[in-house]
Amino acid sequence: xxxxxxASIHRLNLYLRTLKELAKNSEDVTVSSKQLAEELxxxxxxxxxxxxxxxxxxxxxxxxRTKELADDINKILxxxxxxxICLCGxxxxxxxxxxxxxxxxxxxxxxxxxxxxxxxxxKTINGIDVFSVERMNRVIREKNIEIGIIAVPADAAKSVAxxxxxxxxxxxxxxxxxxxxxxxxxVRIRNVDLSIELVNLAQFLANISKKS
Amino acid sequence: xxxxxxASIHRLNLYLRTLKELAKNSEDVTVSSKQLAEELxxxxxxxxxxxxxxxxxxxxxxxxRTKELADDINKILxxxxxxxICLCGxxxxxxxxxxxxxxxxxxxxxxxxxxxxxxxxxKTINGIDVFSVERMNRVIREKNIEIGIIAVPADAAKSVAxxxxxxxxxxxxxxxxxxxxxxxxxVRIRNVDLSIELVNLAQFLANISKKS
DNA sequence: TTGTGTGAAACTTTTCACAGCC
DNA sequence: GGCTGTGAAAAGTTTCACACAA
Numbered sequence: 001x002x003x004x005x006x007a008s009i010h011r012l013n014l015y016l017r018t019l020k021e022l023a024k025n026s027e028d029v030t031v032s033s034k035q036l037a038e039e040l041x042x043x044x045x046x047x048x049x050x051x052x053x054x055x056x057x058x059x060x061x062x063x064x065r066t067k068e069l070a071d072d073i074n075k076i077l078x079x080x081x082x083x084x085i086c087l088c089g090x091x092x093x094x095x096x097x098x099x100x101x102x103x104x105x106x107x108x109x110x111x112x113x114x115x116x117x118x119x120x121x122x123k124t125i126n127g128i129d130v131f132s133v134e135r136m137n138r139v140i141r142e143k144n145i146e147i148g149i150i151a152v153p154a155d156a157a158k159s160v161a162x163x164x165x166x167x168x169x170x171x172x173x174x175x176x177x178x179x180x181x182x183x184x185x186x187v188r189i190r191n192v193d194l195s196i197e198l199v200n201l202a203q204f205l206a207n208i209s210k211k212s
Numbered sequence: 213x214x215x216x217x218x219a220s221i222h223r224l225n226l227y228l229r230t231l232k233e234l235a236k237n238s239e240d241v242t243v244s245s246k247q248l249a250e251e252l253x254x255x256x257x258x259x260x261x262x263x264x265x266x267x268x269x270x271x272x273x274x275x276x277r278t279k280e281l282a283d284d285i286n287k288i289l290x291x292x293x294x295x296x297i298c299l300c301g302x303x304x305x306x307x308x309x310x311x312x313x314x315x316x317x318x319x320x321x322x323x324x325x326x327x328x329x330x331x332x333x334x335k336t337i338n339g340i341d342v343f344s345v346e347r348m349n350r351v352i353r354e355k356n357i358e359i360g361i362i363a364v365p366a367d368a369a370k371s372v373a374x375x376x377x378x379x380x381x382x383x384x385x386x387x388x389x390x391x392x393x394x395x396x397x398x399v400r401i402r403n404v405d406l407s408i409e410l411v412n413l414a415q416f417l418a419n420i421s422k423k424s
Numbered sequence: 425t426t427g428t429g430t431g432a433a434a435c436t437t438t439t440c441a442c443a444g445c446c
Numbered sequence: 447g448g449c450t451g452t453g454a455a456a457a458g459t460t461t462c463a464c465a466c467a468a
Contacts, residue, residue, distance in 0.1 A: 006458090008459085009415070032427060032428090034427080043460085044428095045461055045462070046459095046460065048428060048429065049430080049460075052428090056429070059468070060429080060467040060468055061468040062426080062427070062468065063426090064428090077411075077418065078417075078418020079411070083417065092307040096308050101366060103410065108410055147413055147414065149410070154313060171416065173413055190413055192406070193314075194312055194314075194315075197385055197402055198359070198361070198385055199225055199319070200222070201359055201383045202295045203290055204400055205290075205359070206291065206293060217438090245449075245450075255439075261451085263450095263451090270450050273450080275449065275450080427466105428466085428468100429464105432463090433463095434460080434462085435458105435460070435461085436457100438456080440453105441455095442452095443450105443452090444451090445451105
């Protein structure tokens with residue numbers, strides 16, 4: 001099998017989301033690469049090429065069966081397994097994330113929240129238990145949690161990350177505005193920077209005003 | 213001048229941030245492409261190549277002057293202008309964003325917040341006035357606001373976007389989990405999806421467990 | 425006629441190799 | 447010896463063109 005472009009895999013995520021929405025909102029059973037492409041602002045060749053890396057999913061003259069293609073992509077991406085996730089920090093950002101539409105979707109279920117504030121510990125939010133930070137190691141091991149989300153202030157992020165890693169977590173999504181990196185190959189860390197997109201926009205505006 | 217890769221421009225943002233941090237934390241006046249690359253987990257050729265598209269900034273045998281290079285990149289990216297920003301929605305996500313470190317940084321100043329909840333209107337948060345949604349058009353025009361951040365629930369996002377566009381906003385950063393797109397070339401829209409990164413992590417985990 | 429699947433071409437981006445300067 | 451700047455090669459990605467099927 002040939003090497004598959006990284007970018008193609010990322011686009012599969014987008015296709016999957018679009019397909020799920022189409023399956024819900026539209027009565028059409030099938031969808032063409034052109035429709036799918038238009039939804040995402042790309043061209044149809046790209047859609048077909050991306051899919052062709054993994055097999056033949058469509059029917060000539062007709063298109064793809066929406067529901068079936070969604071299932072196939074789910075399998076390709078390995079999203080048929082449900083991952084257990086914990087959220088660290090229940091401040092504004094943490095609260096926003098826990099109620100974010102899409103975090104409860106297939107394959108992504110938050111099963112524990114860790115928080116320092118004693119007023120919040122012991123309660124539940126969206127049906128999920130809020131534990132004290134001290135119990136992190138135990139709870140993660142007991143529940144077999146695999147992914148941790150860090151939504152604590154920047155100065156606490158490093159210590160929380162260490163605790164997560166000690167508890168054997170496999171991947172971390174970090175929202176704190178600080179770069180986390182560990183030499184270990186044990187854990188995969190992704191840093192999300194909410195301000196970088198804003199900077200990109202500012203830069204885009206700067207450039208169009210230069211040109212005109 | 214040759215075409216400059218989109219990716220290079222995005223990396224300049226990262227270089228800038230790293231340089232600013234180095235300027236603060238380290239006593240060294242200079243930095244080499246290798247150091248810079250290591251901070252970001254890329255290779256030094258890339259750093260030098262990216263910079264070379266815009267000119268010669270370093271000194272052979274020595275490296276780059278940290279502070280000066282930061283200033284140069286600032287100019288290249290057009291970030292020496294300060295953009296005026298408004299935030300729509302002061303729920304959990306909006307509150308998280310307004311206090312996010314980095315949103316107050318150079319070039320990015322939020323000057324107004326719009327919110328539906330009457331209890332919040334008329335107050336200030338971080339010194340920024342909270343206005344009723346009805347006054348959006350007027351306030352944006354009066355203050356010459358150029359960028360809007362949408363942090364309202366998905367079902368309100370489209371209407372808020374239309375209002376922003378009517379008021380003459382130039383760019384929108386959308387955090388609502390719904391794809392916004394307008395045919396007009398008048399406004400640049402970027403959709404941020406907080407769940408896509410989590411899906412990517414899940415998929416990464418799925419793939420390493422497949423291989424082992 | 426509509427729409428997939430795919431090799432080949434075109435284009436973009438990254439990596440390499442090394443001349444040149446401190 | 448250390449480090450930049452850059453043309454050229456390699457690698458990666460997107461677009462094109464068209465055979466083929468419903």
